[in-house]
Amino acid sequence: MQVNPSFRLVYVPGVIPGKWVRVWSERLPDVPLELLAVESGDGERTLREGGADAGLVRLPVDKDVLSAIPLYTETTVVVFPKDHWLAAAEEVAPADLAEEVVFHPLDDTLGLTADTLPGRPALARPDSTADAIELVAANVGVLLVPQSLARLHHRKDLTYRPVAEAPQSQVALSWPQERTTDLVEEFIGIVRGRTVNSSRGRGAGQATPEAQPKKAAAGRGKPQQKAGGQRSGAQKAGGQKPGGAKAGGAKAGGRGAAARRGRPKR
Numbered sequence: 001m002q003v004n005p006s007f008r009l010v011y012v013p014g015v016i017p018g019k020w021v022r023v024w025s026e027r028l029p030d031v032p033l034e035l036l037a038v039e040s041g042d043g044e045r046t047l048r049e050g051g052a053d054a055g056l057v058r059l060p061v062d063k064d065v066l067s068a069i070p071l072y073t074e075t076t077v078v079v080f081p082k083d084h085w086l087a088a089a090e091e092v093a094p095a096d097l098a099e100e101v102v103f104h105p106l107d108d109t110l111g112l113t114a115d116t117l118p119g120r121p122a123l124a125r126p127d128s129t130a131d132a133i134e135l136v137a138a139n140v141g142v143l144l145v146p147q148s149l150a151r152l153h154h155r156k157d158l159t160y161r162p163v164a165e166a167p168q169s170q171v172a173l174s175w176p177q178e179r180t181t182d183l184v185e186e187f188i189g190i191v192r193g194r195t196v197n198s199s200r201g202r203g204a205g206q207a208t209p210e211a212q213p214k215k216a217a218a219g220r221g222k223p224q225q226k227a228g229g230q231r232s233g234a235q236k237a238g239g240q241k242p243g244g245a246k247a248g249g250a251k252a253g254g255r256g257a258a259a260r261r262g263r264p265k266r
Contacts, residue, residue, distance in 0.1 A: 007183045010036040010052035012043045013129075014074075014109075014148030015171055017056055023190045031183065040107045040129075047176055054175040054184055058109050061174050068174040071191065074146035076110060076168050077160040079153075081139050092161045094118040101141030103132040109146055110167045118144070118166075129153065 007024070011017050017035065024033050036052055043057035047066055061068050078097065080086050086096065095118075102119035104112055105126040114121065122141055126132040132143045133153045145153075146169040150160045173191050175184050 005183065006032045006034055007054075007187065008034045008036060008052040009187070010038055010043055010046045010055035010057070012038060012040045012055075012057055014040075014146055014152055015056045016148075020187070020190050024187065027190070027196060028183075028186065040109050044174070047174060050176070050179075053179065053181065054173060054187055057172060057174050059170040059172050060111075061172070065177060066174045067177050067180065068172040069188065069191070070170055070172045073168050073170045074148055076144060076163045076166040077147050077150050078142050078144050078163050079133065079136050079150050079158055079160045080142045081137065082157055082159050084139075084142075086142070086161060087159060089161055092163050094163065094166060097142065103135060103141050103143045105129050105132040105143075109149065109169045110144060111169075112144070112167060116167060133158070 007028075009017060009021075021033055021035070024031075036046065038046055040058060043055050044061050044066065046052050047055050047057070048062070056071075057068075059068065059070065078086065078092050086092055089096070097119035100119040101122050102117055103122050103126055104117050105128055107128050109129075119142070122135075126135060129143070129145060129149055130153060133155070135141060136143050137155055137157055144163060144166060147160070147162075173188065
């Protein structure tokens with residue numbers, strides 16, 4: 001067994017693993033989490049070759065080798081110069097791009113093909129999304145990407161709009177099927193939002209001894225809380241009766257009057 005285990009997480013551009021990494025460091029402070037950033041097309045390869053324990057990658061992946069849990073689907077946007085006529089629209093339809101040159105980079109993350117790419121294809125495919133962004137800034141054409149990539153490659157001279165009924169990119173947590181370790185299970189639990197007590201990994205085992213006394217203490221306090229709650233509820237209900245305060249006052253006043261009438265006259 002590894003004396004000082006670590007967990008390697010690969011992720012692709014546009015994915016921000018920070019929130020899950022913070023939870024990991026809180027639950028397993030003795031297990032370092034190593035982040036490995038790779039290009040969009042290298043996430044699956046890194047997992048297949050054993051370069052990481054798990055990864056935040058874009059679907060599809062080879063389901064015969066890798067397990068995958070879909071996390072979210074991104075909005076597809078079209079990126080163009082700020083002074084482009086598309087800036088007047090709140091949302092763009094594929095038909096609106098019919099006369100536009102639409103770049104199709106080699107690291108495309110939308111699964112576009114020559115048949116599904118809207119508009120007119122460029123003479124050559126850019127090597128990367130970053131290269132395509134430079135061409136868009138030169139006012140040569142436009143580019144379809146997931147919204148996270150539009151934000152990643154943000155420029156002051158460019159903007160973007162959502163594209164209706166366009167192919168979309170789906171981000172997933174993936175890992176090799178044959179290497180579903182306890183640490184992988186722990187990260188699955190974190191990504192799925194499991195609490196420490198409901199997690200199946202090491203974090204659950206470490207937290208259990210501390211959690212049990214708290215449950216017992218909470219259980220012993222329940223009868224008193226319940227009884228107190230019932231009294232409070234009754235008092236509250238009495239206070240909420242329409243005219244309750246007036247009725248009570250009249251009753252008290254009636255007793256006082258009877259007492260006065262019963263006194264002997266001097």
